[in-house]
Amino acid sequence: MSGGVDSSVAAFLLKEQGYAVIGAHMKLWDYVEVGGDIYKDGRCCTIDSITDCRLVCDSIGAPFYVLNLSAEFRETVIENFVSEYRAGRTPNPCVRCNSEVKWDAFLRKADELGCEYIATGHYAFVEEGDGDIYRIRKGVDQTRDQSYVLWGVSQEALKRTLMPLGGLLKSQVREIAARHGLRTASKPESREICFVTDNDYRRFLSEYEANRGRSFEPGEIVHENGSLVGRHNGTAFYTIGQRKGLGVTSSRPLYVQRIDTQANRIIVGEEDTLYRSELLAEQINWSGRTLSMDSFDADVKIRYLHQPARARLIPLTERSARIIFIEKQRAVTPGQSVVFYDNDIVLGGGLIANAL
C-alpha cells in the first residue's frame, strides 16, 4: 500500500472477496538519503502517506505494518538508477523496483508472515494461461495500463500475485473509495519516481553523488557531422531525444542522438536522426511465452508512453533478441524497457541495450 487510492481500493476489494488481508507499506527511502523537502505532502514513504495507509486499513479492518526495505531499495534500485545514468543509459527505476523489491524482497516478507499472496493496485491482470504459464494482461483502462512495468516479474512470483484493479477504470476505483469512505478517495495521483521528490532527477543525481564524494565530468556536445556545438556538465544528465537544456543555438532544432560515455560526449542531430528501425534487447524475461528460439511478430513498446509498434522479434540467446520494427521508431533509448505484446497479453520484456 502506497497511501494512494489504487492500493487502498485493491485492499478493500480483496477483503470484500473474503481474503485475510494484511496491509503493508514498504518504507523504501527517507528524506535524509534522497534530499528534497520533508514538508511536502502526500509522497509515498512520507509520514502522511503512511498515516493514509493506516487509516484505510482501519476502515477496512485489516492489520497494518510498515516494512523497512530501504536497504534493499537503495542497493538494487537507487544505486542502479545512478549507475545506469552514468553509463549513458536512461533507467526506469519502477521496473527495477518491481523485479527486485516488490516481487522479491516484499514477497519474502509475505512469506515470513505466512501469506499465500501479495496484491497490488496495478491496473493490469494476472491470469493463468495454457501450459501453466502465468501471464500479465493489460488493464481495461487504456489510459492507466501498467502492464509495461511488470515484464520483469517471474513466473513463481506471478503465481502468487493478485491484481484486483485490472478490470476497473480509474474513475470506478475512485468511486468505490468514495462510496466506502476510504480516506484516499480523492487523493491526487503521483506518477513520478517516488524517491526523486521534486521530480528533478538531475538535482537528485548531483546531490546523491556529491554525498559520496563523486562528481560528473564536463565534456563536449558534438553535432553528428563532427562539429563542436557546445559543452555538457556530465553525460548522466542527458537522455536520447532530449532537446531542452542543450545550451546549443542552431537554425534547426537539435536532439540528443547518442551518448558516448567513452569519449564523454553527447552527439546531437536533427529530428530525423532519432529514428531507428532496430534495437537489441537484453536481460529478457519471457514472462507470458514459453521459451523458444523461433522468430515471431509482436506489438512492441519501447517507452511507458509509447504506442505499441509492430515488430519482428529474433531471439539471439535465451535472454536477448534483435527487434526489427516495420516502421522506424523515434528515440530508442538504451536502459529503457522494451515490452512485447500479443494484443493485450505481455509476452515478455527486457532492457534496450542499444539501437541498431
Place this chain on the structure above:
Amino acid sequence: MVPIYLDHNATTPVDPAVVDVMLPYMGSTFGNASSVHQFGRTAKVALERSREQIAAFINCEPSEIMFTSGGTESDNLAVMGIAYANRERRNHLIVGAAEHHAVFESAEFLHQKERFDLDLLPVDREGFSSPKGLAELVTDRTALVSVMQANNETGAIQDIQALAQVAHERGALMHSDAVQAVGKINVDVKDLGVDLLSLTGHKIYGPKGIGALFVKQGVRIRPLFYGGSHEKKRRPGTENVAGAVGLAKALEIASQRMKQDEGSLRKLTNYFIDAVLGRIPDTVLNSPRANRLPQTANISFKGVQGEPIILSLDMENIAVASGSACTSGATEPSHVLTAMGIPPEIALGAIRFSLGRTTTKEQLDHVLAVLGPIIERLRAMSPSRPGHA
C-alpha cells in the same frame, strides 16, 4: 481469543482503581490548580497530596518532586537542565552506552550543537557499567553522569549507588532514569544517592502523559519551558491534576503489591526463559540472570530477524517487542545490545518479553506452543529469492 500482552515495558494498562481516582479530576474537580478560587484550591490540594505520596514512595521531600509529562520530558529536563545550569564551570557529560534515547539524544544534542564534551560509559556483556570504568571518565569538568537504574530492553539493574559515589567524588551530579524500575523494584533516592531521578506513570499501571523528576534540594536546573510560575518556575504549564492523582495512586498500589508481584513475576519469567532456551534450539539469553527486573526477558533467536517474529506473533494475538518501542521500523540492531558487545546477527534476532500483573502460566504455555513452530518456519525459509526473474 483474548490477546496475550507480553510488552509491559512498552506500556501497561491503567489499573481500574487508578482510573476511579482520576475521573473526578476530569469532572467535578476540574479546576485549574493555579486559580485562587475554590475550584483551583481543591485541585491544588489534590496535586500537592499526590506530590507528598510520590515523594514518600521514593523517600524524598515533596519539594523535591516536579511533575512532568512523562519519562522523556523528565530525562530531557535532567540532562539539559543540569548542563545549561552549569556550563560556565562544567561542560562535560557522561551517559551510559545503553541509555534510553531520551537521555542519549539530549546529550548528543548538547554535544553536537552546544559544544559540550560527551563520553559514553560502556556496559559489559551483561549490560552493567563499572564504577571503575566511570572513575576513568569523570573529571572536575563533569557536570552530570546519567545511568538508568533498570534497562528497558534487557532489564539489567545497575549499581547506581556505587556509580553515584564515583560521580560525587569529582563533584559531578548523578541522574538516573528509573522509568522502568519505579514500581517494580525498590527505588529509594537516599539509598541510591542520586541528585536527579526520572519516573513515569504508564510503565506502572498508571496513565500516560504524566511523570515526575526528583531534583535534590539545592540542585539548580535550567527550565525547558517558559511561561508561568508552576513547579517553582521550573516547569510551567497548567498542571495535569488527574494525571498526578493517578500517578500517586499507581505508586501506592505498586508499593502494596511489590513484594508479592516481584516474587511471582520472577518465577514466571524464569520459567519462561528456561522453557524457551530448553525447547527451542540456538537461542541466546541477552538479559542477565541476576540483577535483572523480575519480569523482563530478552532472548535472541539465531538465524531469524526480530521483525518477522513480532509480526507472526501479532498474527497469533501475542504482543511482544524487539529493540525498544520507540525505535520500531528500523533495521539497525538495538544500540543497547550493540553496546553490550552482542554481534549484529544475534542482536537483530532479539525479542523482548516483558510480563505483567495479568500474565499467567497458561498464557506463557500458549506462547511457548506457538513460538516454537514460528521459529521453525522462519528458519526453514530458504534464503534464495522466490520472485526473481
